[in-house]
Amino acid sequence: MSRVVTLKINDQDVSGREDETILELARENGIFVPTLCHLEGLSDIGACRLCLIEIKGVPKLMPACVVRAQEGMEVYTESERLKKYRRMVIELLFVEGNHVCSVCVSNGHCELQYLAQKLGVDHIRLEYRSPKREVDASHERFVLDHNRCILCTRCVRVCGEVEGAHTWDLLGRGIQSRVITDLNQPWGDAESCTSCGKCVQVCPTGALTAKGKAVGEMTKHQGFLTTLALMRENDR
Amino acid sequence: MTQQILIDPVTRIEGHAKITIQLNDAGDVEDAHFHVTQLRGFEKFCEGRPFHEMPSLMARICGICPVSHLVASAKACDALLAVTIPPTAANLRRVLNLAQIAQSHALSFFYLSSPDLLLGMDADIEKRNLFGVAQMQPQLARDGVRLRQMGQQIIELLGGKRIHPAWVVPGGVSEPLSSEKRDRILAMLPEGIEISARTLDWFKSVMENYADEILAFSSLKTMFLGLTNEHDELEMYDGLLRIMDADGRIVADGLNPDDYEQFITEKVEPWTYLKSPFYKPLGYPAGIYRVGPLARLNLVKSCGTPRADEALGYFRTLDSQSSFHYHYARLIEILYCFEKIDELLHTPDILSDRVRAHAEPNSEQGVGTSEAPRGTLLHHYQIDQNGLITRANLIIATGHNNYAMDRSVMQVAKRYVKSAHLTEGMLNRVEAVIRTFDPCLSCSTHAVGQMALQIQLIAPDGGVIEEVKR
């Protein structure tokens, strides 16, 4: 049984178990921390850097999704510095791919769009890269649009950790990275894919969608993840 | 010494264009052209996109008539699915398109052209705008604003948004109409009908002031093209194409838009980015035609709604070839739109829940057509086996009118531009003939531009002799 610790978030006293992350503690206490790569029910990788927080005495900013609670910690989630970094992260995501909300199937139901609005990203100060990226529509039921992928790897994790198929993976480095199915085959030819659709549901943007959706029609349902996780815990 | 007059850009139209007028040694007009100077390349950048995105993507071509693109595009997608959409969905799309036509026509007539018509072609440039109209005849300006607002409100009630509603989807529409919304739309219609009828009366009363322009705007004779239905009535959504010649003879009838490539082809001219479509069998330029309100009303027997048909009676007494009468035709169509919406909203199954057909893509290409405010619109898509667009071809209303606009500019310039000395009224008439077509260059080249007017007299060596700026 893990120990209970007491700490401060934004000068508010909170307590939790020492195996809990700051993100979990913050959410339990109704404190908003933006996230993109994190999804409850999946492992955390600290990749998107949106959940950055300040910890007193630590010069670096730390990702709340992977930092565990410690006795006496003093955490801040809303400083001007953090807000600046978060906005920058979102702007970088926008310029890296091709995100045209107005003609996207996920318009109005997109986590990236929601966070941009919530964090006050009202314009982009950087130049758009406008890369030429492809759409893989070879799967019978789903579409992958690389233009809208932010490389959060939720699809990779849900497929490996929950479905157990491990159809998805990452290929390439840096700006060249992209998600692939099987050994970089068209999705429709990926034999390991069970067509369960979990990747589509967890994808935060319009990168993975059901086929045949018109603009703004793609809504996602992620509740299944926590239910599955809970059921598995009970089985153990 | 030959000289060139340049009107750049043309004002009070949708989009960006310029006019050049070439003068000869005697100072008379030698030639004139209408140039569309932008290119947007929508056809190119939709390649590789899933076809289900096309309606909303294509709607972005235009902020004035997005609905017409939405409808034509969705119809092309229906053809890719190879489905017949539920009749309620078709009627709801019809209502949306009619509301769109009404609001766009109101914009053209009241906002863009009524300053010329009320204040006169030679009126002070500072006053020759909607504010000038509001000062002199507040009721007219109010009517214009109200008509446009009603059209927009109907679109918003149906589609959830005024400018780019995503409600029209491949296979139908995404949501049925509620009785509450239907009643709200129905409640607006009597006022729309009344305003349209009032404006028609007013316009009739001032038309004789423009006898000279009516004549000058009619020196170009062309054929007309448009959709019509099996009752020989005005048809904005479905139906088959008809082509009528300048003498009112039907040249071709029952043309299926799906086969448009067999009878329409496009000519590229060096002075403009906008291609000129023409009727293939007659060749170029004999196969040139006009589209839009004037064409539509000329080639049908009736509108199919009582009050519009009454107004059509008077229209029949006018010179069917004069582009000036685009204005009157536009007003009749506004009246028709409100009457027709009323009729459609009273069809028994208009509130039905069956508004969308679902299917996989079953055809590798599809053509969709509709009548946009400015005329016939054609969208043609081809897809690969995964449903990604491999080719898109669009023929836009303003495109059809391109050659006619170009030649009209020439005729009007010949009539009014007499010497190398420029007057406002003279150039305004050249622009006014373009405005009768209500061209939307954003649509046709898929370009957007901020409008200001610059007129230059240019000598053969390229030097600017005289310049007028607005």
Ligand code: SF4
């Ligand atoms: S496809 Fe979606 S879930 Fe997968 S990495 Fe890209 S954005 Fe994340």
Ligand code: FES
């Ligand atoms: S949510 Fe913590 S780094 Fe992405």
